[in-house]
Amino acid sequence: MSESEIPNGDGRPVDVYLDLLRIRMETEDYRLLLRMVEPVLKAIEEERLSSLDLALDPGADDETPQEVRDEAALVIATAVTGRMDNEVIELDVDDDSGPVRIVTDATTASDPDRLAAIADYIKERHRETEELRGIAEVSGMPTDF
DSSP states (O other): OOGGGSOOSSOOHHHHHHHHHHHHSOHHHHHHHHHHHHHHHHHHHTTOGGGOOOOOSOOTTOOOOHHHHHHHHHHHHHHHHOOSOEEEEEEEEETTTEEEEEEEEHHHHTOHHHHHHHHHHHHHHHHHHHHHHHHHHHTTOOOOO
16 A cells, blocks of 8 residues: 555545645654555555554664654554553663553543553563563473564
């Protein structure tokens, strides 16, 4: 799907959001954003999301600006939810891993109790992952999950 193939006129929230970003963002950043989200938007359109993997976290050699990563996450969230009130927020999960960036709706983003519950869930998932990684290591199994 190229920029010209992304529909503009049918009023889908994701198309409206992409049009707003096209106007607001620097041309190169917008092109980078499109390269990031086009495979996901196509997979959503073709209903084959389960086979897609998209990492928006920075890698050691990734020079993608955080703003572009955040906007990519918001484009995908808009495509999935049909809502344009999504926000990227940072949660302090624990001292070891630093903050975690998540996408949520505006209501949840403004609810400290809900954010605390999400942070607790992420902490528990990290703990379980590390426990499983330890079991795998002791068992001689791969630990790169």
